[in-house]
Amino acid sequence: MAEKLAPDTRAAALTELSGTGWAETPGRDAIAKTFRFANFVEAFGWMTRVAIWAEKWNHHPEWRNVYATVEVTLSTHDAAGLTELDVKLAKKMDALST
Amino acid sequence: MAEKLAPDTRAAALTELSGTGWAETPGRDAIAKTFRFANFVEAFGWMTRVAIWAEKWNHHPEWRNVYATVEVTLSTHDAAGLTELDVKLAKKMDALST
Numbered sequence: 001m002a003e004k005l006a007p008d009t010r011a012a013a014l015t016e017l018s019g020t021g022w023a024e025t026p027g028r029d030a031i032a033k034t035f036r037f038a039n040f041v042e043a044f045g046w047m048t049r050v051a052i053w054a055e056k057w058n059h060h061p062e063w064r065n066v067y068a069t070v071e072v073t074l075s076t077h078d079a080a081g082l083t084e085l086d087v088k089l090a091k092k093m094d095a096l097s098t
Numbered sequence: 099m100a101e102k103l104a105p106d107t108r109a110a111a112l113t114e115l116s117g118t119g120w121a122e123t124p125g126r127d128a129i130a131k132t133f134r135f136a137n138f139v140e141a142f143g144w145m146t147r148v149a150i151w152a153e154k155w156n157h158h159p160e161w162r163n164v165y166a167t168v169e170v171t172l173s174t175h176d177a178a179g180l181t182e183l184d185v186k187l188a189k190k191m192d193a194l195s196t
Contacts, residue, residue, distance in 0.1 A: 040158050044149045051142045060138050064162040 002059075002076050002083035004029070013087045020094045025073055029081035031090060035070045035097055043068045049096045050089075059085040061093075100157075100174050100181035102127070111185045118192045123171055127179030129188060133168045133195055141166045147194045148187075157183040159191075 005013060014024065014031070022033045037043040043065060054060045062073040074090055076083040103111060112122065112129070120131045135141040141163060152158045160171040172188055174181040 040149075040153055044146075044153075048142075048146060051138075055138055055142075060165050062162070062164045064160070066160045067158050 002079050002085045004076075004079045004081040004083060005087075010082060013082075017087065017090055022090055025075075028073075028075060030073050030075035031082065031086060032071065032073045033090070033093075035072065035093070037068045037070070037097075039068050043070055046070070046097055050093055053092050053096075054089065057085065057089065059089055061089065100177050100183045102174075102177045102179040102181060103185075108180060111180075115185065115188055120188055123173075126171075126173060128171050128173035129180065129184060130169065130171045131188070131191075133170065133191070135166045135168075135195075137166050141168055144168070144195055148191055151190050151194075152187065155183065155187065157187055159187065 004010075014022075017031060020033075022031045024030070025032045035043070035046065037046060047063070047065060047070060050061070059076070062075075064071045072093065074086040075081065076085055102108075112120075115129060118131075120129045122128070123130045133141070133144065135144060145161070145163065145168060148159065157174070160173075162169045170191065172184040173179065174183055
């Protein structure tokens with residue numbers, strides 16, 4: 001089972017992810033980012049690619065889609081906080097969005 | 099462009115849709131329903147089928163997915179309220195979920 005990130009690792013990961021628009025979620029040990037696409041097909045196409053990785057890694061996002069926008073929150077429920085899985089999925093989401 | 103439903107039509111549609119779990123959204127001229135599935139693959143598979151119809155009809159839901167749950171809100175932004183498109187998409191979502 002994934003363990004919560006150690007403070008140093010967590011700080012380094014958050015610094016790196018903040019460079020691509022991820023931010024800590026107020027009141028939760030989670031990170032969030034809003035992805036914006038050209039239209040619904042682009043947004044949902046990206047979600048579909050992410051969904052396959054999420055299932056493969058058995059780590060799923062909380063996400064809200066309104067037309068071309070997808071608001072994502074990542075946290076590891078089992079660990080009640082951020083783990084390496086969240087960092088890995090965040091980076092995959094970024095990579096798949098470019 | 100879709101027009102807001104006339105009061106009688108709207109009432110009849112809401113009565114019918116309430117039978118499958120749709121309810122008016124407080125403070126908005128919109129309807130909402132939470133769909134629950136067996137797991138993420140079932141939930142996202144359903145979203146994918148809905149997404150294709152939504153794009154085909156150029157009428158897209160607001161939806162939030164967390165693992166096996168999808169919270170949906172339907173409203174027609176151009177009409178600032180419920181239209182026939184919302185009723186049609188709600189029924190299609192129900193049909194695709196069974």
